[in-house]
Amino acid sequence: MSIKDGDTIKIDYKGTLDDGTVFDSSENHEEPLEFTVGAGQVIQGFDDAVRDMKEGEEKEFRLEPSEAYGEYNEGLSQPVPKDNIQSDIDVEVGMMLLVKTPDGQELPAKIVEVGDEEVILDMNHPLAGKALNFNIQVKEISS
Template sequence: MAIKEGDTVKVEYVGLLDDGSVFDASETHGQPLEFTVGGGNVIKGFDDAVRGLEVGEEKEFRLEPEDAYGEYKDALIDTVSRDLVKSSMEMEVGKTFWVQAPHGQTIPAKIIDLTEDEVTFDLNHPLAGKALTFKIIIVEA
């Protein structure tokens, strides 16, 4: 039976960047990805791609940034006083912290510059601005 809105599915997947490198795979997590179609728990393009498939069916598809993690936005670069950063972790360029956004969601914030007085964070998702290719197989629906 074809997968539709509201169905719970289990999917084995491999996610690739344009250079062929793997950025994520269900094998890494030791189990298939399970989600409810249309539930908003996966990126829109992935959610759309499983609709109409059946158990055992395989598919390869490419998502442009707007259907994945969005475009990279310079507006999501923010510099704050070092005094405002409360963390037991040592701060260094390249390190990622998880911060709570005003609406309660936790988002990654990567340090891209550090001075004695200020910290500059990049709040873009690490995959923002990137096209993603997925190879999937539906294992349960």
């Protein structure tokens, strides 16, 4: 049985950057990744790569930024007054915060610079602008 849209599958995977750094792996989660193909639960390029695979099959593939988390967008880095950040937090470069948009949605943001009056927040996905390499094995397919 080949994987098609609507199938729920379980896969073991390892994701690496071009320099060999592992950014995620099913080993880290102690169980295979489970998702419904074509339901938008994973990045589009990953969804596309698993279609037509069979149970037990292994595959290596590379996703360009456009197929994964998109290109890095300089416009998603912006200054925010320090007063707007919870007063009980010691802000540091590299720290991740949840930022509320005007419509109430919460987005992760990374502090990339700390000044006396403001901090620069980067709201790009941490993997934006990076090509992603995957090694996967299909463990289970259910319709």
